[in-house]
Amino acid sequence: MTESEATVPAHTGSRTTRLLGLATLVGIAVVLVLGLVVTGPDAVQGDAARLIYLHVPVAVAMNVGFGLTTLGSVMWLWKKSRWWDTVAVSACEVGLVYTGLTLVTGMVWGRPTWGVYWTWDARLTTFSLLFLLYLGYLVVRHLPAETEVRNRRSAYVALLAFVDVPIVYLSVSWWRGLHQSATLSLSSTISGLMLFTLMTGMIVALMGFAWLLIHRFRVAWLEDELDSVGLELAISERRAEAGMTSVNVPATVEAVVR
Amino acid sequence: MTQWGYVTVGYVLVFVVLAVYAVRTLLKGRALSKQVPPESRRWM
Numbered sequence: 127m128t129e130s131e132a133t134v135p136a137h138t139g140s141r142t143t144r145l146l147g148l149a150t151l152v153g154i155a156v157v158l159v160l161g162l163v164v165t166g167p168d169a170v171q172g173d174a175a176r177l178i179y180l181h182v183p184v185a186v187a188m189n190v191g192f193g194l195t196t197l198g199s200v201m202w203l204w205k206k207s208r209w210w211d212t213v214a215v216s217a218c219e220v221g222l223v224y225t226g227l228t229l230v231t232g233m234v235w236g237r238p239t240w241g242v243y244w245t246w247d248a249r250l251t252t253f254s255l256l257f258l259l260y261l262g263y264l265v266v267r268h269l270p271a272e273t274e275v276r277n278r279r280s281a282y283v284a285l286l287a288f289v290d291v292p293i294v295y296l297s298v299s300w301w302r303g304l305h306q307s308a309t310l311s312l313s314s315t316i317s318g319l320m321l322f323t324l325m326t327g328m329i330v331a332l333m334g335f336a337w338l339l340i341h342r343f344r345v346a347w348l349e350d351e352l353d354s355v356g357l358e359l360a361i362s363e364r365r366a367e368a369g370m371t372s373v374n375v376p377a378t379v380e381a382v383v384r
Numbered sequence: 385m386t387q388w389g390y391v392t393v394g395y396v397l398v399f400v401v402l403a404v405y406a407v408r409t410l411l412k413g414r415a416l417s418k419q420v421p422p423e424s425r426r427w428m
Contacts, residue, residue, distance in 0.1 A: 134422035138413030154399070162391070173387040177394045184398065223405050227398050234394040238387050334402065341409045344427060348416035351424045 138344035146337045153330035160323040168320070177235040179323050183331035185228040189291065190335060191221020192260065196288040199281035208350065211277045214284060216342040218263050220335060225257045240304050248301035252294045259287035273353075 161179035168175030198214030201207060232250070233243045244250065263283045267276065298307050316324065385393075417425055 134426060136414060136417035138410065138417065138427065140427040158395070162395070174390055176391045180394060180398050223401065227401060230397055231394045234390050234397070238390050338406060338409065341413060344425070345409055345413045345416060348413065348420050348425060351420045352416065
């Protein structure tokens with residue numbers, strides 16, 4: 127083991143992620159106490175309304191994720207920067223996890239409130255379409271293609287998918303349905319301790335999202351490193367097979383082969 | 385099921401899913417890090 131290998135730990139953690147992770151765990155404990163103990167039941171929905179302290183925060187974090195996917199895609203199309211493409215794909219995957227959680231918590235909340243887990247309400251329909259669109263992004267991402275072609279395809283899919291984000295938000299205003307109007311808007315009636323708990327939940331959800339995003343970004347970065355090393359290795363082998371006397375194997379390839 | 389039952393299911397589902405995803409990401413990061421030279425994984 128070289129000195130460099132000894133000083134660079136073989137994981138995706140860093141001082142920043144450790145501090146952020148610790149703060150997120152403390153925040154989760156605070157939200158649990160606030161949401162389940164300190165804050166009282168809602169006057170209309172009773173205790174079921176406690177799901178709002180999860181449902182809305184994960185939805186907000188999901189929107190941040192898809193916003194970053196769009197930003198990363200636009201920046202890749204503009205700058206052709208690997209860093210931005212990695213941001214886009216990482217934010218999409220973490221955002222998709224949060225989308226699934228928003229769907230599930232909504233369904234669990236819907237059963238005691240509406241009497242059903244699922245209904246083809248405008249918000250639920252446009253939201254499930256959003257889930258499928260970003261799932262499509264990841265599918266396109268895994269189609270076999272050259273890196274630049276893959277990145278361009280997925281960037282266009284991300285731009286197309288983002289059209290549904292404002293539609294999801296406005297669906298409760300545009301169409302009459304079971305889903306209540308937006309919890310966070312100028313006309314919303316939530317206030318006091320409920321609002322404080324909700325805001326705390328959102329901060330913690332965003333901290334958790336940031337922690338996951340940083341780790342996922344580093345994993346995606348490592349995957350790309352390995353892909354490029356594999357390609358360089360294959361080229362070197364082909365050159366060697368063709369009988370080229372001077373085979374120039376890059377240092378990174380040597381390190382992996384070794 | 386009571387309202388508290390739905391609340392419990394919702395909270396447990398969210399934290400279990402996030403924990404599983406976090407552990408999966410960390411393990412994947414560890415496995416990949418071992419295959420990549422140190423100069424390619426210098427995190428801030």
